[in-house]
Amino acid sequence: QVQLVESGGGLVQAGGSLRLSCVAAGLTFSNLRMGWFRQDPGKEREFVAAISRGGVSTFYADSVKGRFTISRHSDKNTLYLQMDKLKPEDTAVYYCAAKATPLDNYVSSSSEYDHWGQGTQVTVSS
Numbered sequence: 001q002v003q004l005v006e007s008g009g010g011l012v013q014a015g016g017s018l019r020l021s022c023v024a025a026g027l028t029f030s031n032l033r034m035g036w037f038r039q040d041p042g043k044e045r046e047f048v049a050a051i052s053r054g055g056v057s058t059f060y061a062d063s064v065k066g067r068f069t070i071s072r073h074s075d076k077n078t079l080y081l082q083m084d085k086l087k088p089e090d091t092a093v094y095y096c097a098a099k100a101t102p103l104d105n106y107v108s109s110s111s112e113y114d115h116w117g118q119g120t121q122v123t124v125s126s
Contacts (some may be wrong), residue, residue, distance in 0.1 A: 002026040002115045004096045009120030009126075016086050016124070022079040022096030022117055029077040032102045036070060036081045037110055038092035038122075048094070049081060050106035059106045064090075086124045093119040 008020040020091055024032060035050035049070035050059045056092075059068050069082040097113035 002098075004098060004115055004117035005032045006094065006096050006117040006120040008124065009094060009122045011123045011125065012126050014086060014088055014124055017082070017084045018122060019097075020081040020083065020094055020120060020122075022081075024077050024079070024096075024098060027098065027100055027115070029072075029074055029104075032098045033101050033103070033106065033112075034079045034096065035106070035108070035113060036071065036079075037095045037097060038090075039095070039119075040092045045110055046092070047097070047108040047110070050108055051079070052106045053101070053104045057104070057106050058098055059108060061108075083122070086122075088124045088126045091122060091124050093121050095119045 003025040007020045009024050035047050036048040039045040048079045049069045055072045067085045071080045096117040099113045
């Protein structure tokens with residue numbers, strides 16, 4: 001059974017930092033294309049960042065570029081999202097997503113991912 005479990009969310013002041021983690025189980029981690037999305041109540045799910053299977057290629061939404069860093073640690077089966085210089089508009093539930101694929105690329109469309117975590121709340125106060 002595939003499981004993605006996020007952690008690391010919380011309440012932080014504007015300008016602060018958080019690091020989100022997503023542990024993957026039930027799949028071969030090195031076969032997974034992975035990404036982070038976020039969703040605010042009443043809004044559509046929004047792409048944040050993506051990383052290829054090998055971790056060499058990354059891609060970011062314009063709104064987070066230069067502030068967020070996506071990375072992966074194969075030995076720990078874990079995906080990370082380092083979030084710096086946080087803004088109130090970054091407040092949302094953050095979701096980890098994954099898809100097993102032979103392709104070593106990244107994608108930003110949520111429809112390209114098969115597996116999702118339960119989400120972790122990030123709240124940035126002004």
